[in-house]
Amino acid sequence: MSDIEVSEVVARRERNAFIKFQWQIYASDPAWVPPLIIERKSFLDRKGHPFYRHGDAALFLAQKNGEIAGRIMASDDPNYNSLHQSNVGCFGLFECINDREVAAALFEAAASWLRKKGRSEMMGPIDYSTNYVCGLLIDGFQFPPTILTAHNPPYYRELIESCGFIKAKDWYAWWFADPSKALAHLRPLVARFQRRCPAVIRPANLKNLHDESRRLREIFNQAWQKNWGFVPFTEAEIDFMTEELKPLLAPELAWIAEIGNEPVGFILCLPDINVVLRDLNGRLTRFGLPIGLIKLLFYKKRIRKVRLIALGVVEKYRRTGIAEMLVLRIIEEPMIKGGMTGELSMTLEDNFMINRFLEAIGAERYKTYRIYRKSISRA
Numbered sequence: 001m002s003d004i005e006v007s008e009v010v011a012r013r014e015r016n017a018f019i020k021f022q023w024q025i026y027a028s029d030p031a032w033v034p035p036l037i038i039e040r041k042s043f044l045d046r047k048g049h050p051f052y053r054h055g056d057a058a059l060f061l062a063q064k065n066g067e068i069a070g071r072i073m074a075s076d077d078p079n080y081n082s083l084h085q086s087n088v089g090c091f092g093l094f095e096c097i098n099d100r101e102v103a104a105a106l107f108e109a110a111a112s113w114l115r116k117k118g119r120s121e122m123m124g125p126i127d128y129s130t131n132y133v134c135g136l137l138i139d140g141f142q143f144p145p146t147i148l149t150a151h152n153p154p155y156y157r158e159l160i161e162s163c164g165f166i167k168a169k170d171w172y173a174w175w176f177a178d179p180s181k182a183l184a185h186l187r188p189l190v191a192r193f194q195r196r197c198p199a200v201i202r203p204a205n206l207k208n209l210h211d212e213s214r215r216l217r218e219i220f221n222q223a224w225q226k227n228w229g230f231v232p233f234t235e236a237e238i239d240f241m242t243e244e245l246k247p248l249l250a251p252e253l254a255w256i257a258e259i260g261n262e263p264v265g266f267i268l269c270l271p272d273i274n275v276v277l278r279d280l281n282g283r284l285t286r287f288g289l290p291i292g293l294i295k296l297l298f299y300k301k302r303i304r305k306v307r308l309i310a311l312g313v314v315e316k317y318r319r320t321g322i323a324e325m326l327v328l329r330i331i332e333e334p335m336i337k338g339g340m341t342g343e344l345s346m347t348l349e350d351n352f353m354i355n356r357f358l359e360a361i362g363a364e365r366y367k368t369y370r371i372y373r374k375s376i377s378r379a
Contacts, residue, residue: 004069004101006109009059015044018059018071018093023282025095025153031144032151033274034282039244043127050236051128054079056117059093060109062102070096070103074110075128076117080231088373089114091124092134095152096159103159111376120377123168125150130229131237135171135346135369136160143366146272146307146343147248149173150369157370165372169228173345173367174358179335181362186328193321199264201325204254213242215256215263216310223265223312228348229371248273252333253306257313257322265313267326269334269342272305306334308344311354323354327361 009018019040026032044059046052057075061068073093081087091110096103111122126134137145137152145151176182204212214235221232233241248270257265308330313322334340346369347354359365 003066004062004064004105006060006062006105008109008113009061014061015041015059017068018061019044021061021068021071022095024068025097029151029153031142033145033278034280036277036280037282042244050234050240051075051077053236054234055128057128058110058113060106060113062096062106062109064097064099064102069099070094070106072096072106072110073127074113074122075126076114076119077129077231079234080129083231086121087119088121088123089117089119089376090126090128091122092127094125094156094160096156098153098155098159100159100162104163107163107374111374115376115378120375121373122376123371123373126371129231131231131233134229135371138170138368138370140173140367144278145274146173146305146345147270147274148307148309149345160372163374165374168371168373170349171346171369171371172349172355172365173343173369174347174363175366176331176335176342176344176363178362179331179342182327182331183336185361186324186331190321190324190328193324197317197320197322197325199257199259199317199320199322199325201255201257201329203251204249204256204266206249206251206254209242209246209249210239212254212256213238216266216268219256219263219266219314220310220312222314226315228350245270252338253330255326255329257317257326259317264317265322265326266310267308267330268310269306269308269330271303272307272343273303275303275305304338304340306330306340306342308342311344323357 009015019037023034043049055075055077057073060072062070071093072091075090075092077090091107096106114122125136133148133150135150136156137150138157141154217233217238224230253269255267256263311323311326335342344358344363
């Protein structure tokens with residue numbers, strides 16, 4: 001009989017082991033991109049991360065026969081449950097050897113913690129909320145993950161489903177293999193819309209990033225409020241994310257639509273720094289020197305791949321062509337003029353309007369992510 005023990009992470013040494021366990025799981029996976037260890041520590045910092053101002057989370061490590069064999073995070077977001085009138089907690093940051101007993105022990109530890117919070121259902125993988133990395137990759141394993149997207153071994157699906165989880169929702173990732181095809185479709189379409197819609201599309205003002213990020217938060221929280229899994233960004237969360245993404249932002253990658261002085265839509269892309277992170281192995285310093293940081297800064301401007309991370313138009317101005325105008329700017333600027341390729345992710349499987357639009361302009365669906373759910377009520 002194997003000896004499986006699950007314990008909550010409380011000490012810094014345990015947190016470091018929690019972070020570094022991924023290197024064991026992905027040692028032979030050529031598509032995996034090692035995260036920056038310093039960023040992972042910041043993400044899990046209870047004193048520094050803004051999620052903990054309104055929510056709570058706990059980390060667990062599983063050991064089998066004395067060796068670390070898995071990890072999981074349980075998180076509780078009262079804002080989500082208040083908005084959706086639900087009683088759901090989440091699991092995230094799940095990593096596990098191919099062993100159902102270990103996986104079951106991890107899920108039970110997370111469920112037990114959530115039951116103590118009064119929750120009756122568990123959903124995931126979701127790292128805090130859907131505003132962060134979420135979803136289990138179920139196809140497209142051969143492609144490296146882009147910035148702020150998930151990657152996992154194929155066997156995770158069987159592990160999770162064997163522990164009683166069922167599908168809640170799928171999300172899609174799309175690839176712009178031929179931006180010129182999108183350009184040919186969009187230009188005449190946008191020209192027709194522009195004759196009727198008075199929207200002005202302008203690049204984000206990165207010199208006044210604080211105010212711009214607040215505008216984006218306002219649009220996002222309005223535009224996405226009826227989407228499945230939505231939870232609004234708090235001011236603290238948007239400020240935290242803005243600071244983290246600030247070094248990656250560029251005017252040609254962020255556009256805002258305005259009617260009069262009212263912001264009504266936005267689109268945001270990020271350069272896919274995962275292209276560089278793959279070679280850094282999680283560290284910005286080597287031998288006490290900032291070798292990784294120098295390499296990251298040197299190659300940042302040479303990155304030829306972007307991820308379209310967010311697109312939102314407030315409900316009042318949908319079907320007016322604003323979304324098409326915003327997408328056209330991204331196709332024209334970084335992709336056609338800048339010679340970049342790009343991913344758009346993630347879209348809900350039942351967002352038929354946006355999915356049909358992406359197919360029409362030549363985007364190819366190349367990855368699927370899944371959110372699972374399970375009742376954790378005691379009989």
